[in-house]
Amino acid sequence: MFLSISTSNTFAADAADQDDGQVLDVMGTIADxxxxxxxxxxxxxxxxxYWENAAGDTNFDTFTSTASAVESGAFMMNEEDILVPAGNGRIIVDLSxxxxxxxFWLGMGLAVILTLMAARKYKKGIGRDVEPKGAFQNIFELLFVFVRDEIARDNIDSQKADKYVPYLFTMFMGITFMNLFGLLPWAATATADLTxxxxxxxVTFLITQFSxxxxxxxxxxxxxxVPSWVRLILTPVEILGLFTKPFALAVRLFANMLSGKIMIIAILGLVFIFTDLLGATAGIGVxxxxxxxxxxxxxxxxFVAxxxxxxxxxxxxxxxxxxxESHEHDEEGYHSEHIAEEVSA
Structure with missing residues:
Protein backbone atom coordinates (compact mmCIF):
# COMPACT_ATOMS: atom_id res chain seq x y z
CA MET A 1 0.00 0.00 0.00
CA PHE A 2 2.89 2.36 0.72
CA LEU A 3 4.10 1.94 -2.85
CA SER A 4 0.61 2.75 -4.14
CA ILE A 5 0.93 6.32 -2.87
CA SER A 6 2.58 8.66 -5.37
CA THR A 7 1.74 12.34 -5.13
CA SER A 8 4.01 13.13 -8.08
CA ASN A 9 1.36 11.78 -10.49
CA THR A 10 3.88 11.64 -13.35
CA PHE A 11 4.08 8.94 -15.98
CA ALA A 12 5.94 8.58 -19.21
CA ALA A 13 3.82 9.66 -22.12
CA ASP A 14 2.32 6.91 -24.22
CA ALA A 15 4.52 6.37 -27.27
CA ALA A 16 1.38 6.19 -29.40
CA ASP A 17 0.52 9.76 -28.37
CA GLN A 18 3.99 11.20 -29.00
CA ASP A 19 4.64 13.13 -32.19
CA ASP A 20 7.90 14.90 -31.45
CA GLY A 21 10.04 13.09 -34.02
CA GLN A 22 12.11 11.18 -31.48
CA VAL A 23 13.61 7.96 -32.82
CA LEU A 24 14.41 6.63 -29.35
CA ASP A 25 13.05 7.78 -26.00
CA VAL A 26 15.25 5.98 -23.46
CA MET A 27 13.92 7.63 -20.32
CA GLY A 28 10.35 7.33 -21.50
CA THR A 29 10.86 3.61 -21.99
CA ILE A 30 12.19 2.94 -18.49
CA ALA A 31 9.90 5.35 -16.66
CA ASP A 32 6.83 4.30 -14.70
CA TYR A 50 -8.26 11.33 -3.32
CA TRP A 51 -8.54 14.90 -4.54
CA GLU A 52 -9.99 18.32 -3.90
CA ASN A 53 -11.98 20.23 -6.53
CA ALA A 54 -12.04 23.97 -7.13
CA ALA A 55 -14.92 24.39 -4.66
CA GLY A 56 -12.88 22.82 -1.87
CA ASP A 57 -14.86 19.56 -1.77
CA THR A 58 -12.83 16.37 -1.36
CA ASN A 59 -13.57 13.29 -3.46
CA PHE A 60 -12.35 9.74 -3.75
CA ASP A 61 -12.68 8.57 -7.35
CA THR A 62 -11.58 5.53 -9.33
CA PHE A 63 -11.19 5.44 -13.10
CA THR A 64 -10.35 2.47 -15.31
CA SER A 65 -7.61 4.43 -17.10
CA THR A 66 -6.16 7.88 -17.67
CA ALA A 67 -8.38 8.30 -20.73
CA SER A 68 -11.53 7.57 -18.73
CA ALA A 69 -10.45 10.13 -16.10
CA VAL A 70 -10.15 12.77 -18.83
CA GLU A 71 -13.48 11.74 -20.39
CA SER A 72 -15.20 12.23 -17.05
CA GLY A 73 -14.48 15.95 -17.26
CA ALA A 74 -13.11 16.05 -13.71
CA PHE A 75 -9.49 15.75 -14.91
CA MET A 76 -7.44 17.03 -17.80
CA MET A 77 -3.94 16.68 -19.24
CA ASN A 78 -1.78 19.76 -18.75
CA GLU A 79 0.99 21.01 -21.05
CA GLU A 80 3.46 18.54 -19.50
CA ASP A 81 1.14 15.56 -20.16
CA ILE A 82 0.39 15.19 -16.45
CA LEU A 83 -3.14 14.34 -15.35
CA VAL A 84 -4.48 17.12 -13.11
CA PRO A 85 -7.93 18.09 -11.82
CA ALA A 86 -9.86 20.41 -14.09
CA GLY A 87 -10.05 23.96 -12.80
CA ASN A 88 -8.04 24.81 -9.69
CA GLY A 89 -8.38 21.49 -7.91
CA ARG A 90 -5.51 19.43 -6.57
CA ILE A 91 -4.69 15.77 -6.04
CA ILE A 92 -4.18 15.09 -2.34
CA VAL A 93 -3.16 11.42 -2.61
CA ASP A 94 -2.60 9.45 -5.81
CA LEU A 95 -3.26 5.74 -5.28
CA SER A 96 -3.07 4.86 -8.97
CA PHE A 104 6.74 -5.06 -7.31
CA TRP A 105 3.66 -7.05 -6.32
CA LEU A 106 4.61 -9.85 -8.70
CA GLY A 107 8.18 -10.07 -7.38
CA MET A 108 7.26 -10.05 -3.71
CA GLY A 109 4.19 -12.19 -4.26
CA LEU A 110 6.17 -14.82 -6.13
CA ALA A 111 8.72 -14.95 -3.31
CA VAL A 112 5.94 -15.53 -0.76
CA ILE A 113 4.13 -18.13 -2.89
CA LEU A 114 7.27 -20.18 -3.51
CA THR A 115 8.11 -20.04 0.19
CA LEU A 116 4.65 -21.30 1.12
CA MET A 117 4.96 -24.10 -1.43
CA ALA A 118 8.28 -25.16 0.06
CA ALA A 119 6.92 -24.88 3.60
CA ARG A 120 4.06 -27.22 2.71
CA LYS A 121 6.58 -29.87 1.64
CA TYR A 122 8.62 -29.49 4.81
CA LYS A 123 5.47 -29.82 6.94
CA LYS A 124 4.88 -33.17 5.24
CA GLY A 125 8.40 -34.23 6.27
CA ILE A 126 9.95 -33.96 2.81
CA GLY A 127 13.31 -32.32 3.38
CA ARG A 128 13.03 -32.73 7.15
CA ASP A 129 12.57 -36.45 7.73
CA VAL A 130 13.80 -37.48 4.29
CA GLU A 131 15.99 -35.78 1.71
CA PRO A 132 14.51 -32.94 -0.39
CA LYS A 133 12.81 -34.11 -3.58
CA GLY A 134 12.76 -32.35 -6.92
CA ALA A 135 14.75 -29.50 -8.42
CA PHE A 136 12.47 -26.84 -6.93
CA GLN A 137 12.92 -27.92 -3.31
CA ASN A 138 16.66 -28.48 -3.70
CA ILE A 139 17.20 -25.03 -5.23
CA PHE A 140 14.94 -23.43 -2.63
CA GLU A 141 16.81 -25.10 0.23
CA LEU A 142 20.16 -24.08 -1.27
CA LEU A 143 19.10 -20.43 -1.43
CA PHE A 144 17.45 -20.44 2.00
CA VAL A 145 20.45 -22.04 3.71
CA PHE A 146 22.73 -19.58 1.92
CA VAL A 147 20.76 -16.59 3.22
CA ARG A 148 20.53 -18.08 6.71
CA ASP A 149 24.18 -19.14 7.10
CA GLU A 150 26.13 -16.73 4.88
CA ILE A 151 24.07 -13.57 5.34
CA ALA A 152 22.10 -13.70 8.59
CA ARG A 153 24.25 -15.78 10.93
CA ASP A 154 27.52 -14.31 9.66
CA ASN A 155 26.46 -10.74 10.43
CA ILE A 156 23.93 -10.94 13.27
CA ASP A 157 24.37 -12.29 16.78
CA SER A 158 23.98 -16.08 16.66
CA GLN A 159 21.21 -16.00 19.27
CA LYS A 160 19.18 -13.44 17.31
CA ALA A 161 20.03 -14.16 13.68
CA ASP A 162 17.37 -16.74 12.88
CA LYS A 163 14.43 -14.45 13.64
CA TYR A 164 15.62 -12.09 10.88
CA VAL A 165 16.04 -14.83 8.27
CA PRO A 166 12.42 -14.58 6.99
CA TYR A 167 12.83 -10.87 6.27
CA LEU A 168 16.25 -11.19 4.69
CA PHE A 169 15.16 -14.15 2.57
CA THR A 170 12.05 -12.28 1.41
CA MET A 171 14.15 -9.29 0.41
CA PHE A 172 16.69 -11.47 -1.38
CA MET A 173 14.11 -13.44 -3.36
CA GLY A 174 11.76 -10.51 -4.01
CA ILE A 175 14.50 -8.22 -5.30
CA THR A 176 15.94 -11.04 -7.41
CA PHE A 177 12.58 -11.60 -9.11
CA MET A 178 12.02 -7.88 -9.66
CA ASN A 179 15.50 -7.54 -11.17
CA LEU A 180 15.03 -10.55 -13.44
CA PHE A 181 11.62 -9.37 -14.61
CA GLY A 182 13.41 -6.38 -16.10
CA LEU A 183 15.17 -8.67 -18.56
CA LEU A 184 11.87 -9.41 -20.28
CA PRO A 185 11.37 -7.13 -23.32
CA TRP A 186 7.79 -6.20 -22.35
CA ALA A 187 8.28 -6.04 -18.58
CA ALA A 188 9.43 -3.28 -16.23
CA THR A 189 12.27 -3.21 -13.73
CA ALA A 190 10.57 -2.19 -10.49
CA THR A 191 13.91 -1.76 -8.72
CA ALA A 192 14.88 0.88 -11.31
CA ASP A 193 12.35 3.09 -9.51
CA LEU A 194 13.69 5.02 -6.52
CA THR A 195 10.26 4.82 -4.85
CA VAL A 203 11.69 -1.22 5.99
CA THR A 204 15.30 -2.19 6.72
CA PHE A 205 15.78 1.13 8.53
CA LEU A 206 12.73 0.56 10.75
CA ILE A 207 13.71 -3.02 11.58
CA THR A 208 17.23 -1.85 12.38
CA GLN A 209 16.08 0.87 14.77
CA PHE A 210 13.54 -1.35 16.54
CA SER A 211 16.23 -4.02 16.91
CA VAL A 226 34.43 9.59 25.19
CA PRO A 227 35.03 13.14 26.52
CA SER A 228 31.93 15.33 26.62
CA TRP A 229 33.24 17.89 24.14
CA VAL A 230 33.87 15.15 21.58
CA ARG A 231 30.23 14.06 21.85
CA LEU A 232 29.19 17.41 20.42
CA ILE A 233 30.88 16.35 17.19
CA LEU A 234 30.15 12.63 17.18
CA THR A 235 26.46 12.73 18.09
CA PRO A 236 25.31 14.70 14.98
CA VAL A 237 27.51 12.48 12.81
CA GLU A 238 26.02 9.30 14.27
CA ILE A 239 22.46 10.60 13.94
CA LEU A 240 23.15 11.51 10.32
CA GLY A 241 24.62 8.05 9.82
CA LEU A 242 21.32 6.46 10.86
CA PHE A 243 19.75 7.93 7.72
CA THR A 244 22.66 7.79 5.28
CA LYS A 245 22.82 3.99 5.56
CA PRO A 246 19.32 3.34 4.21
CA PHE A 247 19.79 6.17 1.71
CA ALA A 248 22.90 4.47 0.31
CA LEU A 249 21.05 1.15 0.34
CA ALA A 250 18.23 2.58 -1.77
CA VAL A 251 20.39 4.53 -4.21
CA ARG A 252 22.84 1.66 -4.79
CA LEU A 253 20.13 -0.76 -5.92
CA PHE A 254 18.25 1.90 -7.89
CA ALA A 255 21.32 3.21 -9.73
CA ASN A 256 22.67 -0.21 -10.67
CA MET A 257 19.38 -1.48 -12.08
CA LEU A 258 18.55 1.79 -13.83
CA SER A 259 21.95 2.07 -15.51
CA GLY A 260 21.77 -1.50 -16.78
CA LYS A 261 18.33 -0.93 -18.28
CA ILE A 262 19.43 2.33 -19.93
CA MET A 263 22.53 0.66 -21.39
CA ILE A 264 20.58 -2.18 -23.01
CA ILE A 265 17.94 0.13 -24.47
CA ALA A 266 20.55 2.57 -25.76
CA ILE A 267 22.64 -0.12 -27.46
CA LEU A 268 19.61 -1.73 -29.12
CA GLY A 269 18.40 1.72 -30.03
CA LEU A 270 21.49 2.26 -32.20
CA VAL A 271 19.78 0.05 -34.81
CA PHE A 272 16.83 2.45 -35.09
CA ILE A 273 18.99 5.57 -34.92
CA PHE A 274 21.32 4.45 -37.73
CA THR A 275 18.34 3.27 -39.80
CA ASP A 276 16.70 6.66 -39.42
CA LEU A 277 19.89 8.59 -40.26
CA LEU A 278 21.58 6.43 -42.89
CA GLY A 279 19.01 3.97 -44.12
CA ALA A 280 18.14 0.31 -43.70
CA THR A 281 21.56 -0.98 -44.81
CA ALA A 282 23.34 0.91 -42.04
CA GLY A 283 20.75 -0.27 -39.52
CA ILE A 284 21.27 -3.91 -40.50
CA GLY A 285 25.06 -3.50 -40.24
CA VAL A 286 24.86 -1.95 -36.77
CA PHE A 303 24.39 -11.85 -12.75
CA VAL A 304 23.99 -8.27 -11.49
CA ALA A 305 20.33 -9.00 -10.66
CA GLU A 325 24.82 -6.44 18.97
CA SER A 326 25.73 -6.13 22.64
CA HIS A 327 29.05 -4.34 23.02
CA GLU A 328 31.80 -5.05 25.53
CA HIS A 329 32.09 -1.78 27.38
CA ASP A 330 35.15 -2.77 29.36
CA GLU A 331 37.16 -2.39 26.17
CA GLU A 332 36.06 1.24 25.96
CA GLY A 333 37.05 2.33 29.45
CA TYR A 334 33.80 1.68 31.24
CA HIS A 335 34.20 1.82 34.99
CA SER A 336 33.28 -1.18 37.08
CA GLU A 337 30.29 0.60 38.57
CA HIS A 338 28.81 1.15 35.14
CA ILE A 339 29.27 -2.53 34.33
CA ALA A 340 27.64 -3.52 37.59
CA GLU A 341 24.67 -1.25 36.87
CA GLU A 342 24.13 -2.81 33.46
CA VAL A 343 24.41 -6.33 34.80
CA SER A 344 21.85 -5.61 37.51
CA ALA A 345 19.55 -4.02 34.93
Missing amino acids: HDYLKTPFGKIYLPRIF ITSHLIF VTATLAT GTKDYWAHVFVFPG SVFSVLLTVVLYALKA LLQAYIFALLSAVFIGMAA
Whole structure:
Protein backbone atom coordinates (compact mmCIF):
# COMPACT_ATOMS: atom_id res chain seq x y z
CA MET A 1 0.00 0.00 0.00
CA PHE A 2 2.89 2.36 0.72
CA LEU A 3 4.10 1.94 -2.85
CA SER A 4 0.61 2.75 -4.14
CA ILE A 5 0.93 6.32 -2.87
CA SER A 6 2.58 8.66 -5.37
CA THR A 7 1.74 12.34 -5.13
CA SER A 8 4.01 13.13 -8.08
CA ASN A 9 1.36 11.78 -10.49
CA THR A 10 3.88 11.64 -13.35
CA PHE A 11 4.08 8.94 -15.98
CA ALA A 12 5.94 8.58 -19.21
CA ALA A 13 3.82 9.66 -22.12
CA ASP A 14 2.32 6.91 -24.22
CA ALA A 15 4.52 6.37 -27.27
CA ALA A 16 1.38 6.19 -29.40
CA ASP A 17 0.52 9.76 -28.37
CA GLN A 18 3.99 11.20 -29.00
CA ASP A 19 4.64 13.13 -32.19
CA ASP A 20 7.90 14.90 -31.45
CA GLY A 21 10.04 13.09 -34.02
CA GLN A 22 12.11 11.18 -31.48
CA VAL A 23 13.61 7.96 -32.82
CA LEU A 24 14.41 6.63 -29.35
CA ASP A 25 13.05 7.78 -26.00
CA VAL A 26 15.25 5.98 -23.46
CA MET A 27 13.92 7.63 -20.32
CA GLY A 28 10.35 7.33 -21.50
CA THR A 29 10.86 3.61 -21.99
CA ILE A 30 12.19 2.94 -18.49
CA ALA A 31 9.90 5.35 -16.66
CA ASP A 32 6.83 4.30 -14.70
CA HIS A 33 3.68 4.02 -16.79
CA ASP A 34 -0.08 4.04 -16.32
CA TYR A 35 -0.30 0.93 -18.48
CA LEU A 36 1.14 -2.56 -18.43
CA LYS A 37 2.94 -3.83 -21.52
CA THR A 38 2.26 -7.42 -22.56
CA PRO A 39 3.21 -9.48 -25.64
CA PHE A 40 -0.38 -8.92 -26.82
CA GLY A 41 -0.59 -5.16 -26.29
CA LYS A 42 -1.12 -2.65 -23.52
CA ILE A 43 -3.37 -3.03 -20.50
CA TYR A 44 -4.27 0.34 -19.05
CA LEU A 45 -4.27 0.48 -15.26
CA PRO A 46 -6.75 2.09 -12.85
CA ARG A 47 -6.29 5.66 -11.70
CA ILE A 48 -7.34 6.19 -8.09
CA PHE A 49 -7.42 9.66 -6.58
CA TYR A 50 -8.26 11.33 -3.32
CA TRP A 51 -8.54 14.90 -4.54
CA GLU A 52 -9.99 18.32 -3.90
CA ASN A 53 -11.98 20.23 -6.53
CA ALA A 54 -12.04 23.97 -7.13
CA ALA A 55 -14.92 24.39 -4.66
CA GLY A 56 -12.88 22.82 -1.87
CA ASP A 57 -14.86 19.56 -1.77
CA THR A 58 -12.83 16.37 -1.36
CA ASN A 59 -13.57 13.29 -3.46
CA PHE A 60 -12.35 9.74 -3.75
CA ASP A 61 -12.68 8.57 -7.35
CA THR A 62 -11.58 5.53 -9.33
CA PHE A 63 -11.19 5.44 -13.10
CA THR A 64 -10.35 2.47 -15.31
CA SER A 65 -7.61 4.43 -17.10
CA THR A 66 -6.16 7.88 -17.67
CA ALA A 67 -8.38 8.30 -20.73
CA SER A 68 -11.53 7.57 -18.73
CA ALA A 69 -10.45 10.13 -16.10
CA VAL A 70 -10.15 12.77 -18.83
CA GLU A 71 -13.48 11.74 -20.39
CA SER A 72 -15.20 12.23 -17.05
CA GLY A 73 -14.48 15.95 -17.26
CA ALA A 74 -13.11 16.05 -13.71
CA PHE A 75 -9.49 15.75 -14.91
CA MET A 76 -7.44 17.03 -17.80
CA MET A 77 -3.94 16.68 -19.24
CA ASN A 78 -1.78 19.76 -18.75
CA GLU A 79 0.99 21.01 -21.05
CA GLU A 80 3.46 18.54 -19.50
CA ASP A 81 1.14 15.56 -20.16
CA ILE A 82 0.39 15.19 -16.45
CA LEU A 83 -3.14 14.34 -15.35
CA VAL A 84 -4.48 17.12 -13.11
CA PRO A 85 -7.93 18.09 -11.82
CA ALA A 86 -9.86 20.41 -14.09
CA GLY A 87 -10.05 23.96 -12.80
CA ASN A 88 -8.04 24.81 -9.69
CA GLY A 89 -8.38 21.49 -7.91
CA ARG A 90 -5.51 19.43 -6.57
CA ILE A 91 -4.69 15.77 -6.04
CA ILE A 92 -4.18 15.09 -2.34
CA VAL A 93 -3.16 11.42 -2.61
CA ASP A 94 -2.60 9.45 -5.81
CA LEU A 95 -3.26 5.74 -5.28
CA SER A 96 -3.07 4.86 -8.97
CA ILE A 97 -1.78 1.45 -9.99
CA THR A 98 1.41 1.70 -12.06
CA SER A 99 3.57 -0.69 -14.06
CA HIS A 100 6.35 -0.63 -11.47
CA LEU A 101 3.87 -1.32 -8.70
CA ILE A 102 2.50 -4.34 -10.59
CA PHE A 103 5.95 -5.86 -10.94
CA PHE A 104 6.74 -5.06 -7.31
CA TRP A 105 3.66 -7.05 -6.32
CA LEU A 106 4.61 -9.85 -8.70
CA GLY A 107 8.18 -10.07 -7.38
CA MET A 108 7.26 -10.05 -3.71
CA GLY A 109 4.19 -12.19 -4.26
CA LEU A 110 6.17 -14.82 -6.13
CA ALA A 111 8.72 -14.95 -3.31
CA VAL A 112 5.94 -15.53 -0.76
CA ILE A 113 4.13 -18.13 -2.89
CA LEU A 114 7.27 -20.18 -3.51
CA THR A 115 8.11 -20.04 0.19
CA LEU A 116 4.65 -21.30 1.12
CA MET A 117 4.96 -24.10 -1.43
CA ALA A 118 8.28 -25.16 0.06
CA ALA A 119 6.92 -24.88 3.60
CA ARG A 120 4.06 -27.22 2.71
CA LYS A 121 6.58 -29.87 1.64
CA TYR A 122 8.62 -29.49 4.81
CA LYS A 123 5.47 -29.82 6.94
CA LYS A 124 4.88 -33.17 5.24
CA GLY A 125 8.40 -34.23 6.27
CA ILE A 126 9.95 -33.96 2.81
CA GLY A 127 13.31 -32.32 3.38
CA ARG A 128 13.03 -32.73 7.15
CA ASP A 129 12.57 -36.45 7.73
CA VAL A 130 13.80 -37.48 4.29
CA GLU A 131 15.99 -35.78 1.71
CA PRO A 132 14.51 -32.94 -0.39
CA LYS A 133 12.81 -34.11 -3.58
CA GLY A 134 12.76 -32.35 -6.92
CA ALA A 135 14.75 -29.50 -8.42
CA PHE A 136 12.47 -26.84 -6.93
CA GLN A 137 12.92 -27.92 -3.31
CA ASN A 138 16.66 -28.48 -3.70
CA ILE A 139 17.20 -25.03 -5.23
CA PHE A 140 14.94 -23.43 -2.63
CA GLU A 141 16.81 -25.10 0.23
CA LEU A 142 20.16 -24.08 -1.27
CA LEU A 143 19.10 -20.43 -1.43
CA PHE A 144 17.45 -20.44 2.00
CA VAL A 145 20.45 -22.04 3.71
CA PHE A 146 22.73 -19.58 1.92
CA VAL A 147 20.76 -16.59 3.22
CA ARG A 148 20.53 -18.08 6.71
CA ASP A 149 24.18 -19.14 7.10
CA GLU A 150 26.13 -16.73 4.88
CA ILE A 151 24.07 -13.57 5.34
CA ALA A 152 22.10 -13.70 8.59
CA ARG A 153 24.25 -15.78 10.93
CA ASP A 154 27.52 -14.31 9.66
CA ASN A 155 26.46 -10.74 10.43
CA ILE A 156 23.93 -10.94 13.27
CA ASP A 157 24.37 -12.29 16.78
CA SER A 158 23.98 -16.08 16.66
CA GLN A 159 21.21 -16.00 19.27
CA LYS A 160 19.18 -13.44 17.31
CA ALA A 161 20.03 -14.16 13.68
CA ASP A 162 17.37 -16.74 12.88
CA LYS A 163 14.43 -14.45 13.64
CA TYR A 164 15.62 -12.09 10.88
CA VAL A 165 16.04 -14.83 8.27
CA PRO A 166 12.42 -14.58 6.99
CA TYR A 167 12.83 -10.87 6.27
CA LEU A 168 16.25 -11.19 4.69
CA PHE A 169 15.16 -14.15 2.57
CA THR A 170 12.05 -12.28 1.41
CA MET A 171 14.15 -9.29 0.41
CA PHE A 172 16.69 -11.47 -1.38
CA MET A 173 14.11 -13.44 -3.36
CA GLY A 174 11.76 -10.51 -4.01
CA ILE A 175 14.50 -8.22 -5.30
CA THR A 176 15.94 -11.04 -7.41
CA PHE A 177 12.58 -11.60 -9.11
CA MET A 178 12.02 -7.88 -9.66
CA ASN A 179 15.50 -7.54 -11.17
CA LEU A 180 15.03 -10.55 -13.44
CA PHE A 181 11.62 -9.37 -14.61
CA GLY A 182 13.41 -6.38 -16.10
CA LEU A 183 15.17 -8.67 -18.56
CA LEU A 184 11.87 -9.41 -20.28
CA PRO A 185 11.37 -7.13 -23.32
CA TRP A 186 7.79 -6.20 -22.35
CA ALA A 187 8.28 -6.04 -18.58
CA ALA A 188 9.43 -3.28 -16.23
CA THR A 189 12.27 -3.21 -13.73
CA ALA A 190 10.57 -2.19 -10.49
CA THR A 191 13.91 -1.76 -8.72
CA ALA A 192 14.88 0.88 -11.31
CA ASP A 193 12.35 3.09 -9.51
CA LEU A 194 13.69 5.02 -6.52
CA THR A 195 10.26 4.82 -4.85
CA VAL A 196 10.56 1.03 -4.73
CA THR A 197 14.14 0.86 -3.46
CA ALA A 198 13.51 3.67 -0.95
CA THR A 199 10.54 1.77 0.46
CA LEU A 200 12.57 -1.43 0.83
CA ALA A 201 15.39 0.52 2.46
CA THR A 202 12.89 2.19 4.80
CA VAL A 203 11.69 -1.22 5.99
CA THR A 204 15.30 -2.19 6.72
CA PHE A 205 15.78 1.13 8.53
CA LEU A 206 12.73 0.56 10.75
CA ILE A 207 13.71 -3.02 11.58
CA THR A 208 17.23 -1.85 12.38
CA GLN A 209 16.08 0.87 14.77
CA PHE A 210 13.54 -1.35 16.54
CA SER A 211 16.23 -4.02 16.91
CA GLY A 212 18.63 -1.58 18.55
CA THR A 213 19.83 -2.53 21.99
CA LYS A 214 20.58 -0.16 24.86
CA ASP A 215 24.24 -0.42 23.90
CA TYR A 216 23.43 0.58 20.31
CA TRP A 217 21.62 3.74 21.34
CA ALA A 218 24.32 4.52 23.91
CA HIS A 219 26.86 4.53 21.08
CA VAL A 220 24.65 6.92 19.13
CA PHE A 221 23.99 9.46 21.88
CA VAL A 222 26.25 8.78 24.89
CA PHE A 223 29.54 7.37 23.53
CA PRO A 224 30.86 5.56 26.63
CA GLY A 225 34.40 6.56 27.53
CA VAL A 226 34.43 9.59 25.19
CA PRO A 227 35.03 13.14 26.52
CA SER A 228 31.93 15.33 26.62
CA TRP A 229 33.24 17.89 24.14
CA VAL A 230 33.87 15.15 21.58
CA ARG A 231 30.23 14.06 21.85
CA LEU A 232 29.19 17.41 20.42
CA ILE A 233 30.88 16.35 17.19
CA LEU A 234 30.15 12.63 17.18
CA THR A 235 26.46 12.73 18.09
CA PRO A 236 25.31 14.70 14.98
CA VAL A 237 27.51 12.48 12.81
CA GLU A 238 26.02 9.30 14.27
CA ILE A 239 22.46 10.60 13.94
CA LEU A 240 23.15 11.51 10.32
CA GLY A 241 24.62 8.05 9.82
CA LEU A 242 21.32 6.46 10.86
CA PHE A 243 19.75 7.93 7.72
CA THR A 244 22.66 7.79 5.28
CA LYS A 245 22.82 3.99 5.56
CA PRO A 246 19.32 3.34 4.21
CA PHE A 247 19.79 6.17 1.71
CA ALA A 248 22.90 4.47 0.31
CA LEU A 249 21.05 1.15 0.34
CA ALA A 250 18.23 2.58 -1.77
CA VAL A 251 20.39 4.53 -4.21
CA ARG A 252 22.84 1.66 -4.79
CA LEU A 253 20.13 -0.76 -5.92
CA PHE A 254 18.25 1.90 -7.89
CA ALA A 255 21.32 3.21 -9.73
CA ASN A 256 22.67 -0.21 -10.67
CA MET A 257 19.38 -1.48 -12.08
CA LEU A 258 18.55 1.79 -13.83
CA SER A 259 21.95 2.07 -15.51
CA GLY A 260 21.77 -1.50 -16.78
CA LYS A 261 18.33 -0.93 -18.28
CA ILE A 262 19.43 2.33 -19.93
CA MET A 263 22.53 0.66 -21.39
CA ILE A 264 20.58 -2.18 -23.01
CA ILE A 265 17.94 0.13 -24.47
CA ALA A 266 20.55 2.57 -25.76
CA ILE A 267 22.64 -0.12 -27.46
CA LEU A 268 19.61 -1.73 -29.12
CA GLY A 269 18.40 1.72 -30.03
CA LEU A 270 21.49 2.26 -32.20
CA VAL A 271 19.78 0.05 -34.81
CA PHE A 272 16.83 2.45 -35.09
CA ILE A 273 18.99 5.57 -34.92
CA PHE A 274 21.32 4.45 -37.73
CA THR A 275 18.34 3.27 -39.80
CA ASP A 276 16.70 6.66 -39.42
CA LEU A 277 19.89 8.59 -40.26
CA LEU A 278 21.58 6.43 -42.89
CA GLY A 279 19.01 3.97 -44.12
CA ALA A 280 18.14 0.31 -43.70
CA THR A 281 21.56 -0.98 -44.81
CA ALA A 282 23.34 0.91 -42.04
CA GLY A 283 20.75 -0.27 -39.52
CA ILE A 284 21.27 -3.91 -40.50
CA GLY A 285 25.06 -3.50 -40.24
CA VAL A 286 24.86 -1.95 -36.77
CA SER A 287 22.35 -4.58 -35.62
CA VAL A 288 25.05 -7.28 -35.75
CA PHE A 289 27.15 -5.36 -33.22
CA SER A 290 24.16 -4.23 -31.13
CA VAL A 291 22.53 -7.62 -30.81
CA LEU A 292 25.76 -9.44 -29.93
CA LEU A 293 26.67 -6.84 -27.31
CA THR A 294 23.14 -6.94 -25.92
CA VAL A 295 23.35 -10.72 -25.47
CA VAL A 296 26.53 -10.24 -23.43
CA LEU A 297 24.90 -7.46 -21.41
CA TYR A 298 21.86 -9.64 -20.72
CA ALA A 299 24.10 -12.33 -19.23
CA LEU A 300 25.90 -9.68 -17.18
CA LYS A 301 22.62 -8.11 -16.08
CA ALA A 302 21.30 -11.50 -14.94
CA PHE A 303 24.39 -11.85 -12.75
CA VAL A 304 23.99 -8.27 -11.49
CA ALA A 305 20.33 -9.00 -10.66
CA LEU A 306 21.41 -11.73 -8.26
CA LEU A 307 24.39 -9.76 -7.01
CA GLN A 308 22.35 -6.66 -6.15
CA ALA A 309 19.76 -8.74 -4.31
CA TYR A 310 22.60 -10.35 -2.34
CA ILE A 311 24.20 -6.97 -1.55
CA PHE A 312 20.89 -5.50 -0.37
CA ALA A 313 20.22 -8.46 1.92
CA LEU A 314 23.83 -8.53 3.12
CA LEU A 315 23.95 -4.82 4.00
CA SER A 316 20.55 -5.10 5.67
CA ALA A 317 21.94 -7.92 7.81
CA VAL A 318 25.04 -5.87 8.61
CA PHE A 319 22.98 -2.85 9.72
CA ILE A 320 20.63 -5.01 11.79
CA GLY A 321 23.54 -6.91 13.28
CA MET A 322 25.27 -3.69 14.34
CA ALA A 323 22.09 -2.51 16.06
CA ALA A 324 21.28 -5.83 17.75
CA GLU A 325 24.82 -6.44 18.97
CA SER A 326 25.73 -6.13 22.64
CA HIS A 327 29.05 -4.34 23.02
CA GLU A 328 31.80 -5.05 25.53
CA HIS A 329 32.09 -1.78 27.38
CA ASP A 330 35.15 -2.77 29.36
CA GLU A 331 37.16 -2.39 26.17
CA GLU A 332 36.06 1.24 25.96
CA GLY A 333 37.05 2.33 29.45
CA TYR A 334 33.80 1.68 31.24
CA HIS A 335 34.20 1.82 34.99
CA SER A 336 33.28 -1.18 37.08
CA GLU A 337 30.29 0.60 38.57
CA HIS A 338 28.81 1.15 35.14
CA ILE A 339 29.27 -2.53 34.33
CA ALA A 340 27.64 -3.52 37.59
CA GLU A 341 24.67 -1.25 36.87
CA GLU A 342 24.13 -2.81 33.46
CA VAL A 343 24.41 -6.33 34.80
CA SER A 344 21.85 -5.61 37.51
CA ALA A 345 19.55 -4.02 34.93
